[in-house]
Amino acid sequence: MTRKQTRIWVPRHNKRRAGSVSRRMVFTWFTLAGLILVVAPQNLTNKFQFAFARIFRWPLSIGRNISLSARTRQPLTDVVSRREHGQLQNHLANVTEELLQKHRKVEELSGLRDRLYALEGAKLMLADVITGSIDGDNKLIINRGESDGLAMGQFVLGDNSIIGTISEVSARTAKVNLITDPSSNIAARIVGLDVETVIQGDGKDSVKVQLLSIKHKLKVGDDVYACKKPGLLDTAIKIGTVAGCKRDDGNPLLWDVTVKPACDIKKLSEVAVVIMNPQQ
Amino acid sequence: MRWLRFAVFILIVTVLQAGMVDILAATRWNVKPDFLLILLVFFAIYCNTSEAIVTSFTVGFAADIIGSAMGSQTLSFGLFGTLLAYLHRVISIKKIPYQSAAIFMTGVLAGTLAYLLSLLKGQPASSNVYGVIFGSSLYSSLLGPFFFLPSAWWMRMKTPRFRRK
Numbered sequence: 001m002t003r004k005q006t007r008i009w010v011p012r013h014n015k016r017r018a019g020s021v022s023r024r025m026v027f028t029w030f031t032l033a034g035l036i037l038v039v040a041p042q043n044l045t046n047k048f049q050f051a052f053a054r055i056f057r058w059p060l061s062i063g064r065n066i067s068l069s070a071r072t073r074q075p076l077t078d079v080v081s082r083r084e085h086g087q088l089q090n091h092l093a094n095v096t097e098e099l100l101q102k103h104r105k106v107e108e109l110s111g112l113r114d115r116l117y118a119l120e121g122a123k124l125m126l127a128d129v130i131t132g133s134i135d136g137d138n139k140l141i142i143n144r145g146e147s148d149g150l151a152m153g154q155f156v157l158g159d160n161s162i163i164g165t166i167s168e169v170s171a172r173t174a175k176v177n178l179i180t181d182p183s184s185n186i187a188a189r190i191v192g193l194d195v196e197t198v199i200q201g202d203g204k205d206s207v208k209v210q211l212l213s214i215k216h217k218l219k220v221g222d223d224v225y226a227c228k229k230p231g232l233l234d235t236a237i238k239i240g241t242v243a244g245c246k247r248d249d250g251n252p253l254l255w256d257v258t259v260k261p262a263c264d265i266k267k268l269s270e271v272a273v274v275i276m277n278p279q280q
Numbered sequence: 281m282r283w284l285r286f287a288v289f290i291l292i293v294t295v296l297q298a299g300m301v302d303i304l305a306a307t308r309w310n311v312k313p314d315f316l317l318i319l320l321v322f323f324a325i326y327c328n329t330s331e332a333i334v335t336s337f338t339v340g341f342a343a344d345i346i347g348s349a350m351g352s353q354t355l356s357f358g359l360f361g362t363l364l365a366y367l368h369r370v371i372s373i374k375k376i377p378y379q380s381a382a383i384f385m386t387g388v389l390a391g392t393l394a395y396l397l398s399l400l401k402g403q404p405a406s407s408n409v410y411g412v413i414f415g416s417s418l419y420s421s422l423l424g425p426f427f428f429l430p431s432a433w434w435m436r437m438k439t440p441r442f443r444r445k
Contacts, residue, residue, distance in 0.1 A: 030337035037351030045350035063299025
């Protein structure tokens with residue numbers, strides 16, 4: 001009995017292993033994921049950053065403290081530290097400015113009783129800085145958020161001077177847009193001038209005063225204050241001092257004013273958020 | 281490729297980059313080395329091409345997590361890491377000067393693309409950004425090759441030395 005042999009066609013195995021993906025596909029998928037991240041709304045993608053800052057807040061804080069202490073120079077033989085001196089100077093400037101405003105009000109209203117505008121009615125929420133500005137990005141992430149009463153637009157103080165505003169909030173963390181950031185625009189007033197102006201960060205360590213006509217007389221060392229903002233700030237608070245003043249190269253009718261922040265923002269390890277009219 | 285080691289390594293370097301790299305800041309422009317960029321080049325050189333693609337995008341994502349806006353570094357690091365991995369198949373990048381040059385060029389190109397993408401996303405344009413990119417890439421290129429050896433030890437990778445025949 002002879003066996004009949006039949007040939008069956010068997011498909012040749014593909015060289016690639018089952019389940020493996022080609023390089024081109026991997027690249028395409030990752031590129032698509034990257035594009036989705038680029039076009040996704042910022043408040044959605046920020047959740048990754050906030051989550052990272054929340055999960056790793058201890059090592060990040062420790063690292064920041066180490067780097068701050070490493071960068072801090074040996075103190076001079078002063079009675080008080082330079083930082084405390086700066087804090088007191090800013091506090092003195094704020095009180096002096098408030099006093100001047102009071103005098104002005106008293107003169108205007110000729111004896112009418114006025115409400116004491118100050119930060120007394122506000123709540124100052126202390127917060128630790130989790131991460132500082134990275135790669136020239138003038139933002140801070142702090143360990144307080146919506147659950148602590150923080151909201152967008154609130155002013156943030158460092159060493160008794162304004163250093164920025166809250167730009168994004170999550171439940172337990174928030175991002176502070178520093179005054180040195182180019183996207184920061186804050187209404188401000190220079191001492192001695194009867195005009196309000198807007199200051200904008202230059203992306204480095206200082207702030208520029210926008211659209212200030214040369215008819216105003218300025219001098220280096222003049223204090224710059226943030227203007228009152230209903231619901232967010234009830235009194236003028238110092239931002240910094242005029243560090244440089246020259247004619248604008250682009251428009252000679254305007255000043256090119258550089259303002260130096262009143263505190264060293266990079267060395268801050270804790271800040272205070274001004275919460276006007278707190279719920280509790 | 282040991283992916284668990286890779287994940288732990290990336291996390292450690294990302295936390296160090298976010299928290300402690302200020303110690304190494306130099307010049308009045310506060311130029312800092314970018315350890316994630318160094319890692320990008322390291323993995324592009326010492327991994328095979330498929331792994332290099334994955335690691336490039338992952339390192340970019342880590343850079344985005346500690347950066348200003350999400351997505352821009354993922355794309356730019358992914359693109360230039362992949363290009364470098366393909367380039368490495370043609371040109372051997374094993375000598376220290378070549379590795380430095382690779383870090384510098386990748387840093388400049390990836391940094392510029394990331395900046396342009398962040399502008400697309402509506403991020404504010406900061407002044408002297410190209411100076412910062414240049415300085416950071418240069419600083420990273422000087423430190424980078426010395427960071428390769430501990431990275432290779434941690435990842436249990438062999439770093440074949442270039443020998444003259």
